[in-house]
Amino acid sequence: MDFPLLTVIVFTPIVSGLLILLIPGERKTEIRIAALAAATFALLLSLGAYIIYDRSLGGYQFVQIFTWIPQLGISYHVGVDGMSLPLVLLTGIVIFTGVLISWGIDDRPREFFAFLFVLASGVFGVFVSLDLFQLFFFYEIAVFPMYLLIAIWGWQVTREYAAMKLTLYLFIGSLVALVGGLAMYYTSGLGTFDLLALQEAGFSTAFQRLWFPFVFFGFAVLGGIFPFHNWSPDGHVAAPTAVSMFHAGVLMKLGAFAALRVGFMLLPEGARFWSPLILGLATVNVVYGAFIAMVQTDFKYVIGFSSVSHMGLVMLGFATLNREGLTGAGLQMFSHGVMTALFFAVVGVVYDRAHTRDIPKLGGFSKVMPLVAVAFIVGGLASMGMPGFSGFIAEFPIFMGLWKAQPVVALIAALGIVITAAYIMRVVGRVFFGKMPAEMEGHISRETALDRIALGVLAGILILVGVVPSVMAPLVASGADAVVRLLGGA
Amino acid sequence: MAIAAFQPFMLIAILPEILLLVLATLIFALDALGGAGRRQSLGGVASLGLALILLATLGFGRPDAEQSLIFGGMLRHDWIAFTFKILLLFSAAVTCMLSMGVREVSARGEYYGLLVIATLGMTLMASSADLIMLYLAIETTSIPLYVLAGFMKGDDKSTESGMKYFLFGALTSAVMLYGFSLLYGFTGETNLYRLADALQASEMSPWLLSGVLALILVGFSFKVAAVPFHFWTPDVYEGAPTPITAFLSTASKAAGFAVLARVMLAVFPGIAGSWTAVLAGVSVATMTVGNLLALAQKNIKRLLAYSSIAHAGYVLIGLVALSQFGAASMVFYLLAYVVTNLLAFAVVILFARSAGSEEIADYAGLSRRAPGLALALLVAMLSLAGMPPLAGFVAKVYVFAAAVQSGLVWLAFVGVLNAIVGLYYYLTVLKVVYLYRSEHEDKPVPVPRSYAIALITCVVAVLLIGTLSGPWLQWAITTATSLF
Numbered sequence: 001m002d003f004p005l006l007t008v009i010v011f012t013p014i015v016s017g018l019l020i021l022l023i024p025g026e027r028k029t030e031i032r033i034a035a036l037a038a039a040t041f042a043l044l045l046s047l048g049a050y051i052i053y054d055r056s057l058g059g060y061q062f063v064q065i066f067t068w069i070p071q072l073g074i075s076y077h078v079g080v081d082g083m084s085l086p087l088v089l090l091t092g093i094v095i096f097t098g099v100l101i102s103w104g105i106d107d108r109p110r111e112f113f114a115f116l117f118v119l120a121s122g123v124f125g126v127f128v129s130l131d132l133f134q135l136f137f138f139y140e141i142a143v144f145p146m147y148l149l150i151a152i153w154g155w156q157v158t159r160e161y162a163a164m165k166l167t168l169y170l171f172i173g174s175l176v177a178l179v180g181g182l183a184m185y186y187t188s189g190l191g192t193f194d195l196l197a198l199q200e201a202g203f204s205t206a207f208q209r210l211w212f213p214f215v216f217f218g219f220a221v222l223g224g225i226f227p228f229h230n231w232s233p234d235g236h237v238a239a240p241t242a243v244s245m246f247h248a249g250v251l252m253k254l255g256a257f258a259a260l261r262v263g264f265m266l267l268p269e270g271a272r273f274w275s276p277l278i279l280g281l282a283t284v285n286v287v288y289g290a291f292i293a294m295v296q297t298d299f300k301y302v303i304g305f306s307s308v309s310h311m312g313l314v315m316l317g318f319a320t321l322n323r324e325g326l327t328g329a330g331l332q333m334f335s336h337g338v339m340t341a342l343f344f345a346v347v348g349v350v351y352d353r354a355h356t357r358d359i360p361k362l363g364g365f366s367k368v369m370p371l372v373a374v375a376f377i378v379g380g381l382a383s384m385g386m387p388g389f390s391g392f393i394a395e396f397p398i399f400m401g402l403w404k405a406q407p408v409v410a411l412i413a414a415l416g417i418v419i420t421a422a423y424i425m426r427v428v429g430r431v432f433f434g435k436m437p438a439e440m441e442g443h444i445s446r447e448t449a450l451d452r453i454a455l456g457v458l459a460g461i462l463i464l465v466g467v468v469p470s471v472m473a474p475l476v477a478s479g480a481d482a483v484v485r486l487l488g489g490a
Numbered sequence: 491m492a493i494a495a496f497q498p499f500m501l502i503a504i505l506p507e508i509l510l511l512v513l514a515t516l517i518f519a520l521d522a523l524g525g526a527g528r529r530q531s532l533g534g535v536a537s538l539g540l541a542l543i544l545l546a547t548l549g550f551g552r553p554d555a556e557q558s559l560i561f562g563g564m565l566r567h568d569w570i571a572f573t574f575k576i577l578l579l580f581s582a583a584v585t586c587m588l589s590m591g592v593r594e595v596s597a598r599g600e601y602y603g604l605l606v607i608a609t610l611g612m613t614l615m616a617s618s619a620d621l622i623m624l625y626l627a628i629e630t631t632s633i634p635l636y637v638l639a640g641f642m643k644g645d646d647k648s649t650e651s652g653m654k655y656f657l658f659g660a661l662t663s664a665v666m667l668y669g670f671s672l673l674y675g676f677t678g679e680t681n682l683y684r685l686a687d688a689l690q691a692s693e694m695s696p697w698l699l700s701g702v703l704a705l706i707l708v709g710f711s712f713k714v715a716a717v718p719f720h721f722w723t724p725d726v727y728e729g730a731p732t733p734i735t736a737f738l739s740t741a742s743k744a745a746g747f748a749v750l751a752r753v754m755l756a757v758f759p760g761i762a763g764s765w766t767a768v769l770a771g772v773s774v775a776t777m778t779v780g781n782l783l784a785l786a787q788k789n790i791k792r793l794l795a796y797s798s799i800a801h802a803g804y805v806l807i808g809l810v811a812l813s814q815f816g817a818a819s820m821v822f823y824l825l826a827y828v829v830t831n832l833l834a835f836a837v838v839i840l841f842a843r844s845a846g847s848e849e850i851a852d853y854a855g856l857s858r859r860a861p862g863l864a865l866a867l868l869v870a871m872l873s874l875a876g877m878p879p880l881a882g883f884v885a886k887v888y889v890f891a892a893a894v895q896s897g898l899v900w901l902a903f904v905g906v907l908n909a910i911v912g913l914y915y916y917l918t919v920l921k922v923v924y925l926y927r928s929e930h931e932d933k934p935v936p937v938p939r940s941y942a943i944a945l946i947t948c949v950v951a952v953l954l955i956g957t958l959s960g961p962w963l964q965w966a967i968t969t970a971t972s973l974f
Contacts, residue, residue, distance in 0.1 A: 111861075136887075151921055160925070168913065182890060
């Protein structure tokens with residue numbers, strides 16, 4: 001492949017972000033159009049990569065490698081496989097819909113989109129990294145803009161607190177993982193940060209068992225694993241809509257993905273040793289997250305905790321260490337990304353009009369915005385794992401894998417699904433049906449056309465993947481196979 | 491290493507020093523001869539002169555493959571000297587540019603003259619290979635700096651700053667000199683590169699030697715502002731004219747590290763085990779104290795003072811690693827730190843010029859008032875915090891890598907924890923800049939040309955060092971080879 005597709009995907013957002021900064025700040029419409037154009041371009045490119053990727057060949061494709069810092073064996077090395085490609089596409093989808101949903105931002109949209117695009121570049125960069133140093137480099141780039149995005153454009157009540165909490169949590173996690181990465185680099189004796197080379201380094205069992213928790217938990221903080229999940233609902237709630245979408249939709253995958261790529265794939269023996277603990281913690285995520293979501297009265301907190309719960313399923317899938325579980329986890333990352341972006345978009349649309357997210361104060365929204373209600377219900381069905389929606393395609397293999405690995409955990413985690421159904425029903429019933437409070441009657445406007453496009457795209461993808469799983473499942477399975485090979489069968 | 495007789499190349503080796511002396515003379519002459527109007531251009535003369543000297547040094551001052559002691563063993567013409575001279579000249583040139591818009595100092599010949607003399611002292615510090623030369627160089631640096639710190643005579647804080655700096659400096663320097671004299675007394679040798687053998691031959695008891703080392707470390711710790719000799723820093727930094735604060739926190743610190751690294755590695759390799767243990771402790775204390783105290787600061791100069799203390803701690807990690815890569819990471823860190831800190835101070839000076847304040851709270855609304863300046867501050871703060879794609883990130887990765895390579899994983903973890911604390915207060919500044927509103931938002935912050943040049947140079951350098959760090963790291967590695 002001569003055309004450096006992945007490089008273009010990675011740098012499109014950040015370059016557009018810098019160009020947007022050159023537009024005078026008061027020309028807000030031009031800024032928004034430029035942002036949308038850039039986001040559309042990024043989406044089309046990632047869709048292009050998704051389509052062109054040769055499924056019969058598998059493995060890493062669109063590979064490019066340049067020497068970057070030769071003294072330490074660091075290179076710029078990109079490539080995607082079945083695990084990362086759907087996530088690249090997911091990032092494209094979320095950035096596109098996120099820009100649509102953010103059309104109404106009126107306070108310094110120039111800076112908003114510039115920071116959002118820097119974030120997007122960081123995310124793309126991590127998903128395509130085949131070099132450990134490069135992965136950290138982009139990882140940090142993805143973490144930081146979050147702070148300003150939440151602190152400046154977030155929900156006034158908690159934004160400063162939530163933004164700082166989130167940034168510190170994630171930064172400490174990534175630095176702890178960084179020390180682990182450095183330990184791997186020096187212990188391997190290979191003098192390279194290349195992930196594909198380190199995969200074959202053959203670290204001693206003791207080394208792997210010692211360092212796996214540092215690397216895994218360092219990254220899994222961003223994946224929201226219990227008991228380090230605490231930043232996440234606060235962060236989601238405080239963030240502006242597009243940032244919540246990005247954050248829950250893509251950033252949490254970043255943590256899970258990096259934990260997989262660096263933790264499981266480089267330290268397989270460590271992964272085997274620690275997998276019971278991860279199974280336990282992730283089960284807590286699933287069940288506890290769902291219970292907490294159940295009792296929230298703030299619409300956005302419900303979704304925030306549902307993310308904690310769903311990311312637990314991803315971690316469970318990883319910890320099964322088998323093909324089914326990993327395939328399911330890969331699919332769940334994509335499916336949850338789209339689904340939660342949809343949820344947060346709906347919350348944003350509702351909040352912008354009702355000016356409250358307090359569930360008891362809401363009601364009857366389906367009468368004013370039936371399409372939004374439909375979109376939310378689609379997301380809800382996906383999140384319950386209903387057949388015909390992407391959630392089923394993702395969760396079913398996870399439970400199959402779990403059943404093979406630890407039947408007890410499968411039984412307990414299944415409880416999470418039941419509770420999920422309960423809190424989704426509760427939100428749908430309270431917010432979209434029932435009677436609209438008198439003071440809101442007549443003051444609620446319909447969603448905009450842009451909102452409709454964004455929600456339609458997201459809901460459509462959930463259904464498409466659910467009805468035609470072959471568009472994604474075999475691809476992810478091929479990625480999962482590669483991981484299973486490294487994990488040594490099972 | 492044999493000491494060669496005088497040869498013409500030795501003059502090339504001290505080319506920067508010669509040119510600095512010429513420049514200082516020129517400035518004093520212009521000041522004495524020129525009228526008030528001419529004095530306005532002194533800053534331009536000084537910064538242009540320093541920039542030219544920088545280029546001349548880059549062009550001609552490169553050491554040969556063979557390291558050589560020159561001028562009877564007083565100086566050593568090697569990579570560490572060369573690299574630090576470049577760094578010091580860069581810092582001095584930028585400092586002069588940043589001084590041109592500060593009313594109290596901008597048109598004062600003696601200000602620029604002293605600054606150039608101090609730079610001369612620092613370049614000698616970087617290349618000194620003899621205890622006597624070293625002491626002279628340190629004093630040549632310090633005395634002008636004492637004056638410069640207290641330059642604004644009408645300002646109580648500046649006077650206090652100069653006085654404090656002088657008292658602490660004189661005291662620690664005396665202690666250090668005592669250490670030097672003991673070294674000479676026990677060995678009869680003053681050349682750094684023969685002292686190691688002489689110490690071995692003298693069979694001094696390790697306890698005594700450690701005591702001597704401690705005395706010397708007092709002086710060096712003062713220079714680099716390491717705990718427990720950091721007390722002067724916040725007050726001196728706050729009171730001094732801000733460009734001088736920038737100079738103290740970058741060039742003076744870098745020169746101190748050049749001396750520290752050279753002396754430790756050349757004179758005391760025999761007891762490396764004990765001094766690395768001590769310095770590891772100092773490093774931990776320096777990082778931690780600097781970062782924790784920075785949390786509570788309300789004044790941006792004091793915040794940067796404590797942050798500079800913390801950064802000295804990270805730099806020490808590189809030295810404690812006691813490896814070639816460790817030394818290289820130290821040099822690289824200083825490179826990144828000097829450029830970044832100059833950038834931060836450039837913004838502080840510009841803001842103080844138009845807003846007349848150094849309180850962090852007054853930075854509210856800066857992002858609306860001057861978006862470009864706010865962005866420059868964002869770059870500086872994030873680089874100090876260690877965020878990619880900026881210089882500070884790779885610099886931190888390298889020192890942590892050096893620690894891990896030498897088996898000091900615990901030290902890397904201490905560094906990591908400190909980086910988190912650091913991130914907190916840098917973000918707090920950015921929060922004020924980007925989030926808070928103020929009623930002065932419609933007042934622009936004018937940026938004179940010299941400042942624009944300095945800002946753009948530093949921002950570009952921070953980005954370049956951060957993204958294309960290969961060549962810079964190679965430079966640092968080459969530099970480190972001359973230490974071992």
